[in-house]
Amino acid sequence: MSKIFTTLGILLCSLLFLAGCSTENTTSKKDNNTLTYASTDYTTINPILNTHDELPDIIFSGLMTYDATGNPIPELAESYTYDADNLSYTFKLRPNIKWHDGKDFSAEDVKFTLDVLTKDKTLSASITDNYKDISEVNIIDNNTITIKLKQPNVAILDYLTIGILPKHLLEGKDLMTDSFNQHPIGTGRYKFESWTPGQNIIVSKNENYYKHVPKIDKIIFKIVPDENARALQVKSGELDLAWLNAQNTKKFRNDDNFSVYDFTTADYRAIAPNFNSPFWQKHSELMSVLGYALDKQAIIDATLGGQGEIAYSPIQLNSIYNNPNINHYDYNPELFAQKMKALGWQKGSDGIYEKNGERLSFSVDVRENEEERIDIANVASQQFKNAGVEMKVNIVQKLDWNTLEAFLIGQAAPFDPDNGTYVLFVNNASGNYTHYNNPQADKYLIQAREELDINKRKLAYANFQKEWADNPAYIMIAYLKGNYVATPALKGLSTERILGHHAVGVMWNIEDWYLER
Structure with a gap:
């Protein structure tokens, strides 16, 4: 019954919107460089504890990242070498990277993160077995680190795409309960701004990003877990981009007022x-x-x-x-x-x-x-x-x-x-x-x-x-296909990448997106 009332409420709000009650909000939104994205609800934005959503991937960076074809390439790392005899990878880190709070990023942060994944007995995370082949993490200098394996692990570079955590904020903390999980500080393309529980999470572009600074100033992750409600809010213009199920996407096909992207x-x-x-x-x-x-x-x-x-x-x-x-x-x-x-x-x-x-x-x-x-x-x-x-x-x-x-x-x-x-x-x-x-x-x-x-x-x-x-x-x-529906004002999305669970990964090239309002 509560679901029926929720849907009716959403429909009423959408009708009122169309009637003009939200004209002022619509105008202000279209006059700025902010993207409103349909999001599921979150409990944590920590990349170690949340591997199924978009936010950790744009707030944090890993030693590696994935290219358009899904192959791991250097990210925080500038380059790496592999010593097959010693089963060890040596990573040279990019210089002069800053955390979103202005502190310097270094090899200490990489070691801290990998030590958490391999040694922290209080950590409850589904991904820890991806790192169990790591035997040692040794710092050579601030910008150089070596990761030694117990035995070969062909997928280890994939697992080093995990977001690196800031040692200066989390050392000695309980990673499962610390408030950092709701107020994250990363090195990625976007910085955390605010979280209104049950409503939205807002991020802004990282002007000091070490690569290509994003074109879109802010992204509002509007929390709309119900699939039918998302479709209504895309239709009304309250959402600029949403992952919709196949049945809801059908309503937007062949409609010039919307762009439909079908990802594999x-x-x-x-x-x-x-x-x-x-x-x-x-x-x-x-x-x-x-x-x-x-x-x-x-x-x-x-x-x-x-x-x-x-x-x-x-x-x-x-x-x-x-x-x-x-x-x-x-x-x-x-x-x-x-x-x-x-x-x-x-x-x-x-x-x-x-x-x-x-x-x-x-x-x-x-x-x-x-x-x-x-x-x-x-x-x-x-x-x-x-x-x-x-x-x-x-x-x-x-x-x-x-x-x-x-x-x-x-x-x-x-x-x-x-x-x-x-x-x-x-x-x-x-x-x-x-x-x-x-x-x-x-x-x-x-x-x-x-x-x-x-x-x-x-x-x-x-x-x-x-x-x-x-x-x-x-x-x-x-x-499933990954069906995304967007305002035609949104440009730059690329369907080249195969997406993951819940069609996650759509923002893999977010720095190339822009809005033509």
């Missing part, structure tokens, strides 16, 4: 069980059967307006490492019925499968503000019901991995395939929330992380994908 993303949707829950502890064998009951193309057509492709692998979008020769679990209701019979399941009087007096019934949780995921879950639920499986859809405000049975998950591996597989699927890894446990998959992922020979690495990932398909961690459904 590595963002997929899947049903992710909690393998620690009693149902999946007892029935994990169903994971290699249930996929046959889903008509994934029909789900894409019904919920994404065709803006997506059928998913079968977590690294499917990687042109180098994808293995297409694995089981895709294509829709096959006859095969599904055969396999269910072989497992001892029979349909009961209500059409739902039963075994030893137990109905085949489980639940999937979906967050209330993600309309597209709710739609996907509901269509999948109906398809399952038609096949004899009861999947109940729980719409929740927050996720609790201790109690949920499954989640309509979204993940992505847009860059090196290690970054989107290792921490999610290796047993007890820092991002393995589903408690997936597959020793063979672990073996191949470890091989792939450590293998320098690209052909051997391809083989390791090919083997991982086959093992993962034979014993799935998820029921894969679809890869």
Whole structure:
């Protein structure tokens, strides 16, 4: 009910806006050089604790960054060398870089950040296993640092894109609770200005940025978590740029008053069980059967307006490492019925499968503000019901991995395939929330992380994908397009980059954007 009132309130406000009640605000906005961007809500802007949103990437800088093709290149580093015999990288840092508070940036900050990621036992972050191969970080001088590894890690340069933290502000602090997380100081393209909880976060361009200073003066990250509300506010002109789901984007296509950008993303949707829950502890064998009951193309057509492709692998979008020769679990209701019979399941009087007096019934949780995921879950639920499986859809405000049975998950591996597989699927890894446990998959992922020979690495990932398909961690459904709708006044966006989860990464070239008001 509260959701209905919220939507009505937004609609009323939008109508009033169109009637002229906000003319003054609109005029002032269009007269300045400020971009209003639709944002999800935040709890932290610390790049170590938040790897799924735009703000950390434009406020902070890493030793490395990604170029347009998704390859790591020097950023805070001016250059680097690799000593294969000693498994060590030596980075020469750019001179004369300043933190947003005016303090000097140095190698001390790099060491501090990497020590936090590798030694701080109080740190609770999903990415820590990406850094566990670092054995030593040694400062040569203020502008030179060496990072030594325990064993080869082919993806380590990707992980050094993580935002570097200021030692002078955080040394001796509890990184999990410090107010820095809501008042960040970085070295990046934009500086934090203010945060009005539940309303907006404002940043301004860093005039002392060590590379190309951005053209847009300010960005207002307006917090609009509801997908339908975003579409209304784009239409009314309250938002200059928003990531919209496929159904809402459709309303703006072929409308000269708006620009629509369709990014390729590595963002997929899947049903992710909690393998620690009693149902999946007892029935994990169903994971290699249930996929046959889903008509994934029909789900894409019904919920994404065709803006997506059928998913079968977590690294499917990687042109180098994808293995297409694995089981895709294509829709096959006859095969599904055969396999269910072989497992001892029979349909009961209500059409739902039963075994030893137990109905085949489980639940999937979906967050209330993600309309597209709710739609996907509901269509999948109906398809399952038609096949004899009861999947109940729980719409929740927050996720609790201790109690949920499954989640309509979204993940992505847009860059090196290690970054989107290792921490999610290796047993007890820092991002393995589903408690997936597959020793063979672990073996191949470890091989792939450590293998320098690209052909051997391809083989390791090919083997991982086959093992993962034979014993799935998820029921894969679809890869999504990244649909952004903008005012035509906004120029400079580039769709060259493959975006990540929630189409994050759109601001990868934000310094080149400008507004023609």
